[in-house]
Amino acid sequence: MSGTSLVTARERALAVLGGEPDDATLRRYLHGIAGVDAVGLEQRAAGLGTRSIKTSSKKWALDRIISLVDLTTLEGADTPGKVRSLVAKAMNPDPADATTPRVAAVCVYGDMVPYAVDALGSVHGDPDDGLISVAAVATAFPSGRSSLEIKLADTAEAVANGADEIDMVIDRGAFLAGRYGLVFDQIAAVKEACRRPDGTSASLKVILETGELVTYDNVRRASWLSILAGGDFIKTSTGKVQPAATLPVTLLMLEVVRDWHLMTGQRIGVKPAGGIRASKDAIKYLVTVAETVGEEWLQPHLFRFGASSLLNDVLLQRQKMATGHYSGADYVTID
Amino acid sequence: MSFLEYAPAPESRAILSLRDEYGLFIDGEFVDGRGTPFQSVSPASEERIATIANANAADVDDAVAAARRAHDRVWSRMTGRDRGKYLFRIARLVQERARELAVAESLDNGKPIKESRDVDVPLVAAWFFYYAGWADKLDYAGLGANPKALGVAAQVIPWNFPLLMLAWKIAPALAAGNTVVLKPAETTPLTALIFAEIVQQADLPPGVVNIITGAGDTGAALVGHDGVDKVAFTGSTAVGRAIAKQVAGTHKKVTLELGGKAANIVFDDAPIDQAIEGIVNGIFFNQGHVCCAGSRLLVQESIHDEVVERLKQRLSTLRLGDPLDKNTDIGAINSREQLERIRELSDAGVAEGAERWSAPCEIPENGFWYAPTIFTNVQTSNRIAREEIFGPVLSVLTFRTPQEAIAKANNTPYGLSAGIWTDKGSRILAVADQLRAGVVWANTFNRFDPSSPFGGYKESGYGREGGRHGLGAYLSPASVTSSGRTAPRAVEASSAASGDEKPSKRTRRPARPAKKGAAK
DSSP states (O other): OOOOOHHHHHHHHHHHHTSOOOHHHHHHHHHTSOOOOHHHHHHHHHHHTTOOOOHHHHHHHHHHHHHTEEEEOOOTTOOHHHHHHHHHHHHOSOTTOTTOOOOSEEEEEGGGHHHHHHHHGGGBSOGGGTOBEEEEEOSSTTTTOSOHHHHHHHHHHHHHTTOSEEEEEOOHHHHHTTOHHHHHHHHHHHHHHTBOTTSOBOEEEEEOOHHHHOSHHHHHHHHHHHHHTTOSEEEOOOSSSSSOOOHHHHHHHHHHHHHHHHHHOOOOEEEOBSSOOOHHHHHHHHHHHHHHTOGGGOSTTTBOEEESTHHHHHHHHHHHHHHSSOOOGGGSOOO | OOTTSOOOOBOOSTTOOOOSEEOEEETTEEEOOSSOOEEEEOTTTOOEEEEEOOOOHHHHHHHHHHHHHHIIIIITTSOHHHHHHHHHHHHHHHHHTHHHHHHHHHHHHOOOHHHIIIIIHHHHHHHHHHHHHHTTOGGGSSSOSSOEEOSEEEEEOOSSSHHHHHHHHHHHHHHTTOEEEEEOOTTOOHHHHHHHHHHHHTTOOTTSEEEOOOOHHHHHHHHTOTTOSEEEEESOHHHHHHHHHHHTTSSOEEEEEOOOOOEEEEOTTSOHHHHHHHHHHHHHGGGGOOTTOOOEEEEEGGGHHHHHHHHHHHHTTOOBSOTTBTTOSBOOOSOHHHHHHHHHHHHHHHHTTOEEEEOOOOOOSSSOOOOOEEEESOOTTSHHHHSOOOSSEEEEEEESSHHHHHHHHHOSSOOSEEEEEOSOHHHHHHHHHHOOOSEEEESOOSOOOTTSOBOOSGGGEESOBSHHHHHHTTEEOOOOOTTSSOOOEEOOOOOOSSSOOOOOOOEEOOOOOSOOSSOO
C-alpha cells in the first residue's frame, strides 16, 4: 500500500483551514470542533460492545481479525532471529490449518526492517493483495523526544530499507503546549520523508499516544490535526504507555475519520494498538468500525490491529470453531 | 457475506418455565379469578403466551382484605429492620432470576432483550436494594420521627416497563410498611406473576403483596375500593384524570405519574456525536413507549440540517426485529391498539404538513411494528408536537435563542422530563432552572437511578417516585396523641361482595395532618 500524495494533502489542509497551518489558525479550527462528552462516548462504546457475534459472523470476524493484524515486536531485546521468527508466524499463523489467512503486516523497529524484508521474500507486498507489508516505527519512537533532523533521518532510513509503512509518533509535549503548528509541520515533514526515489510513498501512520493526551477532546483534536497534516492512518498508541487502545478512544477516532470522509471524500485508516489481547475484544472493535464508518473500512488499508498476543487467541478461537473444543496454549506457536 | 447482517443470536427461552394458566396472587397463593380469563400474547409474533385470570369486584375485595389483614397483623408490627431483610431477599432473588425475568419481559412486552437484560431488570433489583436500605431509617425520610405507613396501597401500572414499574411501586410501599394490591397492565402481566413466585420464594408473609390481573374495570374497582388508603397510578393522563376524580373527597392519598411530551434541547455547541446518541436513546429506547421520552427535539437552527442528517444516518443502523435477539435495537410495538394510535398521529403529522422520514428497515410479517420515524418541518401547533404519541416517532422543531428554547420546551400541558445538550456548564444550570419538568437530563437522556426522584408537573401528574421523596408518597407524619402513641381508628368492613371474606379487624389511620414533603 502507498500513501496519499503530499501536494494534495497540503492543498486540502489549506482549503479546510482557510489559511496557513500556524498555531493560531489550527487552534481556531481544532477548538471549533464540537466537544466530546466522556460519559456519552463511553456509554456508546459499551453499547457496541454488547453486540452478540455468533456462528457464521464469528467465523468471518476471526479470519478478518487475522488479516488486519500488524504483528508486532518492539523490544530493546529484538534480534534478527526474533524478527525472522515473527515473520514466519506472520506468513503461516497456524501451521495445522492452511486456510488460515496471513496477517497484514509485521511491525518492527527501523533497524530490523532489512531482516523482515529479507525473511518475507516474495510474500512482501500489499496486504490488500494477500501479501504482507513491513511497518517500521520511526521518529524516536516511542517518546518522540529528539530533533526533527533525527526523526526525518530515522524515517528515511526505514523507507530506504524497504519499509512500506511508517508508524510515527507525534510530539505530545508540543501538542499539549498548544503548539499545533509545530506538530503539523513535523507530521508534514515526516510525510515528505516517506517519499521514495521513484515518487511513490510509504503509508504514514500517526501515533497520537492517547494515554498521554488524556482527554477525549485532545484525542479528537489530535486526530483532526494528524489527518490535516497528511497522515494516512491515525493510530492510538505506542503500546509503551498505559492506557493504550481502548474502545471509546477508537470509536472517537473512527467518528473523526467518518466526518473527514463526509467532508472530503478521503478515507483515512484507524489503528488501535496495545492492550487488545482477546478475540472477544477484537470483535468489539470490528463491530464498532462497521457500525460507525461502515463495513468497507474492514480491510487492511483502512483498519489495523497493532498486536502481538491477540493472534494466538484468535487462532485458539478459530480451532475451537473448527473442532468444537478448546485446545490450549501449546497448540499455537510462540513467535 | 455482509458482516453487519449479524448471524441470529437469540436468547434462549429454555430458561422460562411458564405455566399455561395463571391465577390471581392473593394472600400468598395463586387462586382462580372469577372474571373471564384472557390471553397474553407476544406482540412480536402474536403467539399466545398464557391464559391470565381476570379479577372481578369480589376478587378485588379478597385482595384488599388480604392486604389489610397482612398490614394490621404482620407487616405494620414488624420492625423496619425485618422488613428490610425481606426486601433485600427479594432484590437478591430478582438478580438470581434476572435472565428469566428479562426473557419473560421481552416475550410479553416486545422490548429488545438487550434493554430488559441491561436496563429493566438491573434497575428492578437496584430499586429493591435501595428501598431495603430505607426500611429501618424512616425517621430520616423528612417527615419527622416515627412516620407511619398509610395502610393498603392500590397500585396500577402500565405496560411499557411492566416489571420496573412494579418495583417502583412495591419497593417504597413495602419499605414504608404498607401492604399492596398491584394490578399490572392487561397486555403485560407475565413478569408480575413471575414476581409473585419470587414473593413466595422470599417467604414474604401472605397478603403483603397481592397481584391481581385484569383490564381497566379491575383497575377501577381496585382504585375505588373503600379498603385502600393509597392509590398510586402510572399510565395515561386520561385514566389518571379519571382516577383523580374517582378518589376526590375520599381519605385516599394519590400519586399519579402520567404522560409527557419532553423537549430534548440541543444547542449548537453540544457534543454532537453524543447528542445524536442521546436523541436516539431519548425517543427510540423501548420503541418510544416511555412517558419521559424526548419526543420533541428542539434543535438550534444553525445546526438543524447537520443534526437531522446525522440522525438519519444513525437511524439507518438500528436493527428492528425479534425482541429476543441480542442484537435487536428496536422491538415490537406493545399492542395493535397502540400501533393504530401511532399510525393515526403520524398520518395527522403528514396531513398537517410535516415531512416524514422512516428508517429503511424490514418489517416482520407477524406482530406489531413501527419503523423509527422522524418528522421535520414540524410546527408547534401540530398535533405531533402537542400530543403524546408513545411510539418511535420524533418531532423536530427549531429555536434560535435560549429564551425561545425554554419557552417552546415549557409550552406543553405536560412537564415530566427534559434534556439539555451543550458543552457549557453555566447554560445547563440556567436553562434547567427555568424548565418546568420534573426531571432534567444534561448531556444524557433516559437515565434512572433509585436515589433520584421522578415525577411531573402539570398534566404529567403529581407526587414523586424514587429517592427519599418517593417514601413520602407512602408515609404520613406521626400523629402523636397525649399518651404518645398513634391512635388507631376502627372502621367498618367494606361490603364483601363475595361473602366468603374472612372477618378481619380493620383499622385506618387517624385524620392526617396536611401533606408535607410528599407531593409537589
